[in-house]
Amino acid sequence: MKTIAISVQKGGSGKTTTAANLAAAIAARGKRVLLIDNDPQSSLTLYCNLSQEKTITDVYHGNAAIQEIVQDWNGIDVVPADILLSQVENEIAERKDRRNILHSALAKASQYYDCCVIDTAPGLGLLTVNALMASDHVIIPMEPNPADIWGLELFLSTLNRIRKAKPGLTYKILLTSYNDRLKLHQTAKEAVERRNLDLYPVTIARNVRTAEAWGAHKPLLAYDPGNKNNIAYKTIAEMEMHE
Numbered sequence: 001m002k003t004i005a006i007s008v009q010k011g012g013s014g015k016t017t018t019a020a021n022l023a024a025a026i027a028a029r030g031k032r033v034l035l036i037d038n039d040p041q042s043s044l045t046l047y048c049n050l051s052q053e054k055t056i057t058d059v060y061h062g063n064a065a066i067q068e069i070v071q072d073w074n075g076i077d078v079v080p081a082d083i084l085l086s087q088v089e090n091e092i093a094e095r096k097d098r099r100n101i102l103h104s105a106l107a108k109a110s111q112y113y114d115c116c117v118i119d120t121a122p123g124l125g126l127l128t129v130n131a132l133m134a135s136d137h138v139i140i141p142m143e144p145n146p147a148d149i150w151g152l153e154l155f156l157s158t159l160n161r162i163r164k165a166k167p168g169l170t171y172k173i174l175l176t177s178y179n180d181r182l183k184l185h186q187t188a189k190e191a192v193e194r195r196n197l198d199l200y201p202v203t204i205a206r207n208v209r210t211a212e213a214w215g216a217h218k219p220l221l222a223y224d225p226g227n228k229n230n231i232a233y234k235t236i237a238e239m240e241m242h243e
């Protein structure tokens with residue numbers, strides 16, 4: 001099972017949208033996909049319209065196995081989150097295994113899936129560290145504007161600390177809400193390229209149908225099959241699943 005975290009500390013950069021739609025694009029390739037909401041704000045859980053009776057909080061508490069609490073969303077097994085997850089960082093802070101709780105829980109489920117996608121909370125706290133420690137690859141969604149590039153530096157320094165403990169952890173930047181007619185976006189893209197950071201060859205465009213799919217609780221692939229963002233999600237799915 002390949003595990004991919006969608007992560008960057010800034011909110012509103014397209015993490016949850018990327019997690020849901022990439023998971024759908026990987027599932028559309030016939031892969032068995034596990035999708036995890038690791039954010040107390042539970043945006044992914046709302047996107048997928050799931051019950052919050054049993055959540056990832058129970059997994060952190062050791063009260064449930066991932067396999068017991070998954071819910072189906074368009075053929076994908078999803079683990080919901082709830083607001084109580086926000087207390088977990090304090091609760092696990094003194095534990096020796098505090099950085100690897102999610103990793104251990106996923107190890108028990110890994111035989112059932114080809115791929116796991118983790119949506120992470122904004123911020124660089126222990127929940128995000130658990131997601132990164134459990135992952136093989138990180139997708140960093142970023143709006144190409146100067147403030148976000150500054151935030152990216154901060155995130156990369158955290159990521160590089162984690163990579164010292166986990167040298168195999170790879171990452172790539174995905175430009176979201178990209179508009180190639182905007183000088184601001186072009187300039188920001190060039191700034192990222194100049195730093196020799198690894199960028200996906202595709203970008204996610206800002207379009208209202210992508211946001212509407214959320215309200216309809218559907219993957220963009222089902223809500224608006226002709227949407228050009230689907231091509232980007234499919235390309236990333238193909239790249240990450242190495243086919």
Ligand SMILES: Nc1ncnc2c1ncn2[C@@H]1O[C@H](COP(=O)(O)OP(=O)(O)O)[C@@H](O)[C@H]1O
Nearest residue numbers: 011012013014015016017205206207210211214
């Ligand atoms: N490509 C897009 N086009 C239009 N709206 C988008 C797009 N991506 C995300 N959004 C909207 O922007 C908001 C933030 O996106 P989200 O994926 O929740 O970011 P994050 O998880 O990083 O906070 C949401 O309301 C979402 O519907």
Ligand SMILES: [Mg+2]
Nearest residue numbers: 015016039043
């Ligand atoms: Mg989110």
